[in-house]
Amino acid sequence: MAKDKKLVQSLNCNGCGICVTVCPTNIKLSKAEDFDVDKAKLAIFVTNGEAVIDSNTCIVCGICTRNCPVGSLAIVPI
Numbered sequence: 001m002a003k004d005k006k007l008v009q010s011l012n013c014n015g016c017g018i019c020v021t022v023c024p025t026n027i028k029l030s031k032a033e034d035f036d037v038d039k040a041k042l043a044i045f046v047t048n049g050e051a052v053i054d055s056n057t058c059i060v061c062g063i064c065t066r067n068c069p070v071g072s073l074a075i076v077p078i
């Protein structure tokens with residue numbers, strides 16, 4: 001099913017990583033027996049102190065947007 005909205009990240013991000021840990025897609029991936037944090041296609045991860053979204057994996061559930069302490073994440077229409 002085509003997505004009509006997407007997750008975006010602003011410049012407010014402080015790289016805390018909370019979004020990475022609350023993301024249900026990431027949690028599901030991390031339960032795989034062969035889970036490798038460097039190889040897994042996480043929906044959101046922190047690189048160089050900033051959250052990066054993988055739109056192919058993100059299911060746009062919005063949980064991360066409600067847990068980001070600085071309001072850096074938002075869901076917008078495509």
Ligand code: SF4
Pocket residue numbers: 009012013014015016017018019020046050051067068069070071072073
């Ligand atoms: S987007 Fe928000 S929760 Fe995620 S790393 Fe940045 S500040 Fe933390």
Ligand code: SF4
Pocket residue numbers: 007022023024025026043044057058059060061062063064065
């Ligand atoms: S919107 Fe949902 S699936 Fe996408 S990164 Fe945030 S918590 Fe994960």
